[in-house]
Amino acid sequence: MKPAFYITTPIYYVNDVPHIGHAYTTIACDALARFHRLKGQKVFFLTGTDEHGEKVQKTATQQGVSPRDLADRVVTRFQGLSPALSITNDDFIRTTEPRHYASVQELFRRSQKNGDIYLGEYEGWYCTPCEAYWTDLQIGAGNCPDCGRPVEKRKEPSFFFRLSKYQRPLLEYYERNPRFIRPDSRRNEVVAFVEGGLHDLSVSRTSLSWGIPVPEHPGHVIYVWYDALTNYVTGVGFPGGGERFDTFWPADIHMVGKDILRFHAVYWPAFLMSAGVAPPLGVFAHGWWTVEGQKMSKSLGNVVDPYDMVDRYGADAFRYFLLREVPFGLDGDFSRRALVHRINSDLANDFGNLLNRTLGMLSKYFGGTVPVPSVAGEEDLSLIARSREVLSLVDGAMEEVEFHRALSAIWDLVKAANRYVDASAPWSLAKDPAKRGRLGTVLYNILEASRICVLLSSPFIPAAAQRMWEALGCEGQVAGAVLSEEGGWGRLTAGAALPKTAVAFPRIEE
Numbered sequence: 001m002k003p004a005f006y007i008t009t010p011i012y013y014v015n016d017v018p019h020i021g022h023a024y025t026t027i028a029c030d031a032l033a034r035f036h037r038l039k040g041q042k043v044f045f046l047t048g049t050d051e052h053g054e055k056v057q058k059t060a061t062q063q064g065v066s067p068r069d070l071a072d073r074v075v076t077r078f079q080g081l082s083p084a085l086s087i088t089n090d091d092f093i094r095t096t097e098p099r100h101y102a103s104v105q106e107l108f109r110r111s112q113k114n115g116d117i118y119l120g121e122y123e124g125w126y127c128t129p130c131e132a133y134w135t136d137l138q139i140g141a142g143n144c145p146d147c148g149r150p151v152e153k154r155k156e157p158s159f160f161f162r163l164s165k166y167q168r169p170l171l172e173y174y175e176r177n178p179r180f181i182r183p184d185s186r187r188n189e190v191v192a193f194v195e196g197g198l199h200d201l202s203v204s205r206t207s208l209s210w211g212i213p214v215p216e217h218p219g220h221v222i223y224v225w226y227d228a229l230t231n232y233v234t235g236v237g238f239p240g241g242g243e244r245f246d247t248f249w250p251a252d253i254h255m256v257g258k259d260i261l262r263f264h265a266v267y268w269p270a271f272l273m274s275a276g277v278a279p280p281l282g283v284f285a286h287g288w289w290t291v292e293g294q295k296m297s298k299s300l301g302n303v304v305d306p307y308d309m310v311d312r313y314g315a316d317a318f319r320y321f322l323l324r325e326v327p328f329g330l331d332g333d334f335s336r337r338a339l340v341h342r343i344n345s346d347l348a349n350d351f352g353n354l355l356n357r358t359l360g361m362l363s364k365y366f367g368g369t370v371p372v373p374s375v376a377g378e379e380d381l382s383l384i385a386r387s388r389e390v391l392s393l394v395d396g397a398m399e400e401v402e403f404h405r406a407l408s409a410i411w412d413l414v415k416a417a418n419r420y421v422d423a424s425a426p427w428s429l430a431k432d433p434a435k436r437g438r439l440g441t442v443l444y445n446i447l448e449a450s451r452i453c454v455l456l457s458s459p460f461i462p463a464a465a466q467r468m469w470e471a472l473g474c475e476g477q478v479a480g481a482v483l484s485e486e487g488g489w490g491r492l493t494a495g496a497a498l499p500k501t502a503v504a505f506p507r508i509e510e
């Protein structure tokens with residue numbers, strides 16, 4: 001196992017407030033960051049905001065404020081997502097910070113020095129919503145090939161990055177690192193795109209002032225995607241180097257939506273190769289959410305506000321739903337009915353009931369004190385074997401970034417524990433004093449299975465997991481536990497007195 005793990009979200013444009021799409025990427029990264037911490041790795045988790053470029057400048061002009069004022073106002077909505085959604089990012093980067101200016105200019109300078117950046121003239125098309133350049137050939141019918149919106153004709157002096165030179169090196173990098181782009185279907189798309197040939201990329205603008213100046217050429221500002229992508233090295237201390245950079249770079253996973261994969265899997269590694277910095281180890285592209293069957297848009301008024309979701313259902317429920325409902329990597333549809341159904345069936349019924357009835361019986365039959373287990377029978381051994389198996393299934397699923405599969409494995413254990421309760425019928429055992437030993441063993445085993453479920457589900461539903469962790473008498477923060485120790489069977493101490501706390505996941509009535 002690598003000792004360190006570095007994961008990033010895209011940095012979000014400040015021309016708009018956060019919606020479910022932003023929350024989704026950030027929550028996915030948080031679950032992975034938390035899981036890798038449980039594995040005992042040193043984790044660095046970065047998120048932030050993309051504050052330069054034409055898109056932000058345009059919105060600011062429309063609102064009659066300066067781009068900086070717009071950014072200062074909107075950034076608080078993105079920063080506020082962390083406490084609201086229980087996000088454990090280690091840093092929050094804004095591209096308007098001095099540390100980022102230094103980093104972008106240094107990366108640019110290094111490519112200039114080795115001849116990969118040259119001055120020319122840009123003539124072609126620009127799509128402002130995507131902040132992307134296109135050739136005559138690419139725009140074909142007249143609109144942006146990515147988003148379908150109108151593009152504008154541009155002619156201006158511009159610095160170019162010799163992207164064409166990196167076609168071979170990129171293809172070789174993909175070949176040598178088959179897990180660089182995931183999922184596989186996306187990898188094939190990118191390989192086909194690069195095999196199709198790469199044009200040199202315009203990386204500066206003279207028609208815009210809201211950006212980072214090109215070193216020694218203050219009339220030019222650096223292309224917003226060049227600026228934005230560089231945040232991933234700024235966040236770990238580039239260009240100063242130092243311990244953080246050495247520990248965490250290259251990043252393990254840049255998590256992105258499928259729409260921005262090309263920037264991360266083609267441009268970004270090429271910029272880095274050119275500057276003599278190692279490319280990232282992985283880029284994972286996830287799918288998009290529609291809302292109640294429709295594309296999410298302001299004009300339809302169906303934009304899902306993550307703060308509203310937290311107020312209504314709680315952060316754990318929202319997190320659980322997003323990562324459980326749809327296989328990660330595919331598109332999904334968000335509906336309140338589906339969310340309420342998931343919460344009630346998986347959290348309130350399956351998990352909530354397991355905990356409630358176990359702790360209820362423990363209090364009733366043993367005064368809340370953990371009993372001593374005795375020799376294990378076949379059904380006990382099979383529950384124990386099941387919990388070991390789930391541990392490795394979850395580990396494998398998280399390695400593949402398959403959250404839905406990890407959660408489904410955890411819930412198989414929840415269900416197995418519920419079946420074990422039903423089959424062992426502690427309420428009948430309790431009627432016969434001769435069966436007190438067996439009753440103790442059964443309760444111990446359910447408590448242990450519950451504890452392991454709580455531990456494994458903690459990256460997904462952190463606040464509830466902490467409550468349940470405490471209700472099971474476990475000490476400290478579940479987030480500080482180490483899987484290889486706490487994941488083993490039999491960690492619960494017989495004789496321990498459990499606190500009297502209510503732990504249920506309430507049902508949602510709608």
Ligand code: MSP
Pocket residue numbers: 009010011012013020021022024025050228229230231256257258259260287288289290296
């Ligand atoms: N600023 C760039 C990223 C620069 S990263 C160096 C950007 N910002 S964004 O705010 O427009 O989008 C951020 C992320 O939100 C993207 O990964 C995008 O895929 C994601 N989503 C936007 N709408 C979405 C959905 N409806 N569903 C899921 N994710 C979506 O792009």
